[in-house]
Each structure stands twice: as structure tokens, then as C-alpha cells.
Amino acid sequence: MQGCLTVSRESQSTNKKFAFVKCGRMRPQILSIEARMEEGAGDAVTELLSGVDFENTKHQKVISNGYGPYSGGYANGYTCINKRNGYRGSEQNGHVLASSDEECTAKNMKGPIKNGYVKTTLKEPLKTRILKESFEPPTLLTAALTHISFYILMFLGYLSQALFPPKIVKEKNRDGYLPLFDRFASFYSRYVYRRIRDCWNYPICSVPGNEVVLKDRVTNDNGWTFEFTGSKTKCLNLASYNYLGFAENSGPCAEFAIDAIYKYGVTTGGTRQQYGTCDLHVELEKLTAEFLGVEDAITFGMGFATNALNIPTLLSPGCLVISDEKNHASLILGIRLPGATVKVFKHNDVKHLEQILRESIYKGQPSQEGYKPWKKILIVVEGVYSMEGTIVRLPEIIALKKKYKAYLYLDEAHSIGAMGKHGRGIVDYFGCDPKDIDILMGTFTKSFGSAGGYIAGTKELIDFLRKNSFASKYAWAMAPPVAAQIIAVLKILMGRDGTNEGQKRIETLARNTRYFRRRIEQMGIIIHGNEDSPVVPILVYLYSKIAAMVRTLIKEKIATVGVGYPATPLMEGRIRICLSAAHTKEQLDYALAVIEKVADEIGLKYSRKPIDPTPIDYDKIKVYVD
Amino acid sequence: MGKGVIGFINYWYFRYLLVTELYMVEKWERVMFHIVILLLLSLLSLFNTTVILGLVSWVTQMIFFQSSFPETAPSQAIHGEL
Secondary structure (H helix, E strand, O other): OHHHHHHHHHHOOOOHHHHHHHHHHHHHHHHHHHHHHHOOOHHHHHHHHOHHHOOOOOOOOOOOOOOOOOOOOOEEEEEEEEOOOOOOOOOOOOHHHHOOOHHHHHHHOOHHHHOOOOOOOOOOOOOEEEEEEEEOOOOHHHHHHHHHHHHHHHHHHHHHHHHOOOOOOOOOOOOOOOOOOOHHHHHHHHHHHHHHHHHOOOOEOOOOOOEEEEEEEEOOOOOOOOEEEEEEEEEEEOOOOOOOOOOOOOOHHHHHHHHHHHHHOOOOOOEOOOOOOOHHHHHHHHHHHHHHOOOEEEEEOOHHHHHHHHHHHHOOEOEEEEEEOOOOHHHHHHHHOOOOEEEEEOOOOHHHHHHHHHHHHHHOOOOOOOOOOOOOEEEEEEOEOOOOOOEOOHHHHHHHHHHHOOEEEEEOOOOOOOOOOOOOOHHHHHOOOHHHOOEEEEEOOOOOOOOOEEEEEOHHHHHHHHHHOHHHHOOEOOOHHHHHHHHHHHHHHOOOOOOOHHHHHHHHHHHHHHHHHHHHHHOOOOEOEEOOOOEEEEEEEOHHHHHHHHHHHHHOOEEOEEEOOOOOOOOOEEEEEEOOOOOOHHHHHHHHHHHHHHHHHHOOOOOOOOOOOOOOOHHHOOOOOO | OOOHHHHHHHHHHHHHHHHOOHHHOOHHHHHHHHHHHHHHHHHHHHHHHHHHHHHHHHHHHHHHOOOOOOOOOHHHHHHHHO
């Protein structure tokens, strides 16, 4: 009971009046939470929050292999998640004082003030979804070797920098100025990244569909400069975020986009608030809102800016943001801009999130004079994490959000289109109510084969953003052909084109994902993440192995992406494979055969998990069957 | 995985380069690193054969042949006994 301890410590302080008031006000609340957690209302909550080990098996079937999801060993977390949103709760909730004060909320976002909890009873039977996520940590030996080799690399880098200083302009220490560049960052990019720079930033000269044409290049000075050879290589594309395979230069979407160029031109030449809006934008926003099942939506021409410029509109100093540690850079930038207090919870750890929520609600804003509640509390999570391949535990987080009256910001950049039976993202995947999420954000860059981003939610929220967001005020409106492509894709996904093409693609992607992930696991290679996530990170740990693998795969005509620091922790280099509905089984089989060969050659079979040797039949894999 | 002895050695040298991150550094750095490592190893073995081994033989003589305590210095004892 951290909360009670704090009270007793503060009651000894000189400000006795405050301490008394605080005690008087807060202690019963904390106790009442505890009491509730133990008694009736806690029934559903403890189920939701306790992950694997809960014992209430009345509604749920718990499959457990004895390892908790993060409990070390080779955690192979089978977790049951309650699909029903929210939980029973009493109306005697003391958290109104502590969480969001009505005045500020009403001023900024009139919509979801009353998102407190409602007295509900169990009407429909509880559904469960089994989340199968794997996080196999490396063996001690691998970790130790990775560290040692990293120090060797650093040593050689610093030595090389000292002996042969690069011929670049140097920044001298100017009085009264901070250095413009981070020293470690510039060292790292010149003496670690530069050595294997040929594995990244490949120029391409075709549509990045299921295949992509790379422009060959060579370097004669260890990665400082490159020269084109003039030849081209056609590779199988396992690198693009082309989840539904809509990156095409022919077909209905492309034709609709081309028609839009003839009708509207390539740009409307203004911001949304000035003359930039055309009927395509209006139609797109309407369709997006309908697709997601919410009241309204607003679209922007740039996905990164959707996060970075809209979050500051919603927050102010005095607000609290609780962010997942693996959140994308755009979210982090957006969170830092408005000057709100930021707290970070461990990746996908709902217990840690709740602990932070409780503590911060209890302590209130950091201030000298008395208890000051937070203006707003915003929980920021992503749907599918692009570097981990994990899926957010949405039902649990929705329950927490309702319990503590916080707002929820869900970034569906990688999940919209790619997850769920109808392609409506993580919300659809768990069967939650989209209205439970206050701010639904997503991008059109990935599954839709286009560009831009959207924010969806209540009418009040979207109107507020339309009026106040920087991206709506100053950024140019989305280009008409780009908007047309998204509209065409949305119509296909919603089945408005009279075919079941959209549904077919969603199912193919889900099948490809499961097939590929299972086959890779059979090989004894460590992969992270959920079995349904189309992002498959193959752990290789070492920079050299990233380089060796990417180079060998390109020789074998497969294009992949290597990921190292700063996108991942320093010692956890990985090869990230993105699956697509455009891949055929033959292509996947070819890729798997090559990956197995390369894994043997460079030693990637780190996994110590028992392997199930039953061959996997592609056609018999079940997807989205309840 | 390579054929014959040469192939075997080549392959495992490649694997060694991978796990030490020497695969991605320039050739002179690789050579220099190997020279430094060899130098360190030979210094270590030199230290072992002279100092450590001398001390060990001196101590064993002290324990087991206390009656005939060696009159010579430890370094000479090596040449005499071993």
C-alpha cells in the first residue's frame, strides 16, 4: 500500500492542516478501492488485471503452460483476455476528485466527460480471446557475447575516429552555446552505422508490392559514398508495410486515384481551414468514421504529424500522460511538446500501468501548496508495436481507463486494416466498442497503400481538432489522388464494390501471418510478438549478423529490413519482416527455405523452446473463427 | 558449410568474425585487433610460464620438501627441477 504510506509520511510534516485534509479525503478512497477490488466489483477487475494467474474459472478457460507472459524463462504467455468492456462497479467512486477536473475537460474536450463507469450487470456471456505472445530472452552466454562484441566495436570505432578523424566540418565549443549535435549520435552514425550502411536506404525503382526492384550500388570506401552500377535486382518484398497488398499500380484503386488527378489536380493548394478542402476530403472523413464505427473523423496529409501535432492540442501543463515504453517517435514527440507530465509504463504491462495510475492520482500534480488533481490523464498506447510485433492488451486497458477516468489514445498505425475480422484494427480484433476509446488515431500509409493519417472519435472532439489543431490550420490538405486511393480501399474493405475482395485480403494476411510465424518458430529462431501480428521481428542481436543476413538475403533475392539501435535497445538487433496479403504461399515457402539456410549459416537458431515438429498445412490454418 | 578442411576453417573463421563484430569493421582494424589480442595472449602466457609457474614450484618445494629448503632463487629452480 504505497498510498497509505505516503499519507503517514506526509502527516508528520509541518503542514499539518494539509496533511489532515489529505488524509481525511484520500484515505477512505484508497481503502474503498481496495475493498472494492476484494469484494463484488473486483470480481471482474481482478480477472482483467491479473493476467495469467487468476483463478476465477467460472466464465473463462485458462490455458497456461506454467510460464507467465513475462516471467523469464522462455515466457510463452498464453493469456486470457476478457472481451467484455468495462466491469461492474459502484457509483461511489472517489476518483472524480483525483482524476480529471470537469472544468478543464469541459473547456477542451466536451465529448467524453461522462466516461465514468456505469452500473452494468452481466448480461451477455463473457467471451475470451487467447493471446499467444512469445518473448524468449537470449541465453546468458548470448547476452554476454553480445556485450563483449559491442565493446570491441565501440573500441575500434573510437580508435579509428582518433587515428583518422573524418574530413568534416567540426563544431567548436562556442561560448554560451550548447553543441548542436549529440556527440555519441554522430560517432554512432559514422563509426557503427556507416560500416553497414549498404543494408539500408536502398533506392527502389518499382511499386513495392509483393516484389520490388532494387537499384544496385557499390561502395569503394567502406560506406562513406555509394555509386550506382546501373543494374537492377528484382526481390521478393518482405520489407514494406503493405499489409493488405494495396500498393499496386493497376486495378480499381489506382484507376480511381488517376481519375482524381484529372478531376482535381495533384493538390488543392491550401490548408484544410482555408481553401484546401474538396469533396474527396469530406467523403473520406465520412467513410473513415463509418468504417471505424464512430461519430466523426478528421484526416491529415501526414501520419507522423497526426501524432506529433494533435496530441499537443489536447494537452496542457498540469495534465498527465502515461505512455508505453515502446511507443513510436511521433507519439513521444507529441507528448513532449505541450509540457505535460509524462510517465512511462513497461511495455504492455497493465499491472505497472495501474500502479502508476494509482500513485499519480493519489499524489496529484507536483505542487507546493496542497493537493492539486491532474487536469487530464491520457493513456497513450499503440495497437501493434512495429518493432516488437506485440499487440496492446486493449480490454484490460479500457477497463483501467474506465476505472480511473482517464482518457485513452490508441495509435492504430500498424493495426488498422491489418488486424480484426473486418480490418478495423485492434478494436475489431478484441471485439471492443470503438466508442470506449476516446481518441482513435491511425495512418493510411500502411495497409491502405497511400499516405496520411486520421483521428476519429466523438463529434465534439473532431470539431475541436478541426478548429484548433496545427495540422489542420497550417498543413496542406491531403492530395486528391492520395485521398482517392484511400477511399477506393475503404470501399473495398467495406464491401461496397460488390466483391468480397477486401475480406479475402484480410483473411489471406491473417493466414500468411500465422503460417509464417509458426514455420519460423519451428526452425528454432527467436521471434517476438503475438502470433497474429503481421510484423515478425527475427532476433539476431549482433550488428554483424544484421548485415550478414540482409546482404545474404538480397543475394538470394529477398528484401528485408534490419533494425538496430536507436530503433531498438542497443543489444537487440533484429531483422523485421512484414507480411502482406499479396504474398503467395510459394513466395513464403521460398523465403522460409532461404531464411532457414541463412539461419544455419550465420547461427541464428538461438531458441531453447521445445519445437512442435508437426508440418503446418497452409490451407487448414484457422483464422478469425470464434 | 564449406567443403574440406579449408572450407571448415573458413566457415568457422567467418562465424568467429560475426560474433566478435569484426565482420563489419575495416581490414586494418581487424588485423590490428588480432595483433593486439595475440600480443596480449603471448604476454599472458609468458607471465604464466615465468612468474606464476616459478612461484608455484617454489611454494610446492616449500611445502613438500621443507627439510631441503631450496637455496637457489625461484627462477633457477625451474631450470633445475622441471
